[in-house]
Amino acid sequence: MISRELEEYINLSQKKVEEHLEKILKERSPEIIYQAMRYSVFAGGKRLRPLLCLLSYQMVSKDQIVDEKILDIASAIELIHTYSLIHDDLPAMDNDVLRRGKPTNHVVFGEAIAILAGDALLNLAAEVCMDWILRYGCRENLIKAAKYLFWASGVEGMIGGQVIDITNSGQDIKSEELLFEMHLKKTSRLIQASCVCGALVAGAEDDVVSDLEEYGKNLGLAFQIRDDVLDVIGDSKKVGKSIGKDIKEKKNTFVTFYGLEKAQQLVEHYSQKAIDVIKKYDNSELLIELTNYLINREK
Amino acid sequence: MISRELEEYINLSQKKVEEHLEKILKERSPEIIYQAMRYSVFAGGKRLRPLLCLLSYQMVSKDQIVDEKILDIASAIELIHTYSLIHDDLPAMDNDVLRRGKPTNHVVFGEAIAILAGDALLNLAAEVCMDWILRYGCRENLIKAAKYLFWASGVEGMIGGQVIDITNSGQDIKSEELLFEMHLKKTSRLIQASCVCGALVAGAEDDVVSDLEEYGKNLGLAFQIRDDVLDVIGDSKKVGKSIGKDIKEKKNTFVTFYGLEKAQQLVEHYSQKAIDVIKKYDNSELLIELTNYLINREK
Numbered sequence: 001m002i003s004r005e006l007e008e009y010i011n012l013s014q015k016k017v018e019e020h021l022e023k024i025l026k027e028r029s030p031e032i033i034y035q036a037m038r039y040s041v042f043a044g045g046k047r048l049r050p051l052l053c054l055l056s057y058q059m060v061s062k063d064q065i066v067d068e069k070i071l072d073i074a075s076a077i078e079l080i081h082t083y084s085l086i087h088d089d090l091p092a093m094d095n096d097v098l099r100r101g102k103p104t105n106h107v108v109f110g111e112a113i114a115i116l117a118g119d120a121l122l123n124l125a126a127e128v129c130m131d132w133i134l135r136y137g138c139r140e141n142l143i144k145a146a147k148y149l150f151w152a153s154g155v156e157g158m159i160g161g162q163v164i165d166i167t168n169s170g171q172d173i174k175s176e177e178l179l180f181e182m183h184l185k186k187t188s189r190l191i192q193a194s195c196v197c198g199a200l201v202a203g204a205e206d207d208v209v210s211d212l213e214e215y216g217k218n219l220g221l222a223f224q225i226r227d228d229v230l231d232v233i234g235d236s237k238k239v240g241k242s243i244g245k246d247i248k249e250k251k252n253t254f255v256t257f258y259g260l261e262k263a264q265q266l267v268e269h270y271s272q273k274a275i276d277v278i279k280k281y282d283n284s285e286l287l288i289e290l291t292n293y294l295i296n297r298e299k
Numbered sequence: 300m301i302s303r304e305l306e307e308y309i310n311l312s313q314k315k316v317e318e319h320l321e322k323i324l325k326e327r328s329p330e331i332i333y334q335a336m337r338y339s340v341f342a343g344g345k346r347l348r349p350l351l352c353l354l355s356y357q358m359v360s361k362d363q364i365v366d367e368k369i370l371d372i373a374s375a376i377e378l379i380h381t382y383s384l385i386h387d388d389l390p391a392m393d394n395d396v397l398r399r400g401k402p403t404n405h406v407v408f409g410e411a412i413a414i415l416a417g418d419a420l421l422n423l424a425a426e427v428c429m430d431w432i433l434r435y436g437c438r439e440n441l442i443k444a445a446k447y448l449f450w451a452s453g454v455e456g457m458i459g460g461q462v463i464d465i466t467n468s469g470q471d472i473k474s475e476e477l478l479f480e481m482h483l484k485k486t487s488r489l490i491q492a493s494c495v496c497g498a499l500v501a502g503a504e505d506d507v508v509s510d511l512e513e514y515g516k517n518l519g520l521a522f523q524i525r526d527d528v529l530d531v532i533g534d535s536k537k538v539g540k541s542i543g544k545d546i547k548e549k550k551n552t553f554v555t556f557y558g559l560e561k562a563q564q565l566v567e568h569y570s571q572k573a574i575d576v577i578k579k580y581d582n583s584e585l586l587i588e589l590t591n592y593l594i595n596r597e598k
Contacts, residue, residue: 033462092410111391123453126425130446138437147429154422
């Protein structure tokens with residue numbers, strides 16, 4: 001159960017982000033590539049990263065409404081997240097045919113268009129950011145936010161994590177350090193970027209930005225470990241993808257490394273760590289409630 | 300034969316761009332992805348787009364030296380060009396095994412790493428631009444340049460052109476208009492972006508920016524048509540890739556559409572059109588000489 005306040009905020013955030021993504025992704029020519037981009041962007045994602053971006057912005061700014069100013073970068077984050085899913089699902093990568101209960105992009109549109117749709121979404125994220133920075137008069141904090149985002153999604157972040165993942169699949173990962181590095185890069189970086197961007201756009205001081213970065217990093221770990229747990233104990237209908245796939249394909253997960261029980265303990269450990277960093281802030285209740293909700297989620 | 304002045308400028312430009320790309324692509328961990336990125340970036344490309352960016356900057360600024368300020372965006376353009384080549388060569392796309400006389404990225408590193416190396420280069424281009432804008436104090440003309448670049452490389456540009464290409468391969472293209480749209484997007488956009496970025500960074504007035512945009516658009520067409528001609532009459536050792544591939548794979552090119560003779564006339568027509576737009580500028584000699592050199596090139 002979540003509070004009415006959080007539920008309302010989530011609904012409002014999703015509505016604003018959907019509308020904004022609709023605006024950004026208005027269909028043009030050539031139709032097929034817009035259809036492919038839209039297929040994955042509007043495939044029913046939870047919009048968790050934009051939500052974290054908005055909640056972090058709100059924690060700092062104390063605005064109760066969703067400011068238009070934050071929607072561009074929040075949407076850019078979702079575009080980047082979606083492109084990474086399309087490319088990760090490709091036959092040459094994880095070879096997944098199901099995502100959020102629907103056929104993956106390359107199954108529907110073919111590999112060539114799927115590769116290009118991913119490229120186009122990443123490219124569009126950069127374009128959206130440039131347009132946004134220009135529209136709001138080239139303020140330094142906006143550029144810092146965009147710079148952090150592309151650092152987090154690049155080789156030092158998400159892409160680097162995926163490289164560690166695919167080069168170690170099918171064999172036991174060498175060390176605990178490498179397992180953590182993989183997930184910190186592959187999952188935490190974009191989640192922490194969502195929080196950092198929210199804070200920066202709201203004009204937060206450096207120490208507040210650092211706290212939200214640390215929060216996002218730990219939340220990202222807790223989130224990923226819960227994902228690994230759900231791959232074993234989840235209900236495929238709820239999760240929207242095949243269950244047991246990680247083990248079958250000898251993926252390195254927190255569960256294969258630590259076992260189920262220890263992994264679930266780690267979920268709680270890292271979510272508590274996340275909460276501990278931000279609980280001192282007046283306006284952090286919704287972020288804390290969301291954290292507790294996420295680690296107990298069943299999908 | 301080219302003049303000593305142009306030769307010296309090309310050598311200086313290449314040296315500066317190589318050094319800058321080296322700095323940007325300093326090898327870090329995970330090594331394999333940096334190796335893959337570096338393999339294609341340093342595969343002996345002509346650095347034509349950075350050169351056009353530098354020459355356009357120089358035409359406007361009248362600086363004889365290569366200003367450090369232009370090197371970031373010039374390098375970002377080359378990163379984007381390289382990512383597009385890696386992805387275009389993939390088995391699901393053009394399935395090319397040879398590029399610039401060397402095995403293509405996926406042949407050496409495998410498809411998964413090649414996809415990620417492309418992603419990483421596009422992502423890095425955005426990161427380089429954000430860092431550059433921040434470093435030079437958030438000036439509007441720099442953001443406009445970066446925005447134009449990502450517009451030109453996105454669905455309205457390069458990616459859109461590639462979509463038209465692959466969805467029409469193996470069949471006759473429907474119309475002359477579509478053939479032109481394909482090449483304007485696939486090839487011209489990034490070439491005109493190189494010129495526009497150079498002009499914007501140099502602080503050019505709107506009408507000068509437009510003239511260099513028009514120059515780049517026409518040069519891009521001439522360049523692409525010459526490429527199509529070379530696919531038929533070229534020497535594979537000089538060109539560095541298989542000859543006759545376009546026809547074998549029923550690609551839609553200017554040669555398959557118009558025949559060899561008319562295609563070569565079009566090369567001359569569009570290069571003359573390009574030259575006509577900029578010849579009124581005092582400092583356009585090197586750009587004009589380069590244009591004449593490019594349309595007579597044999598590789």
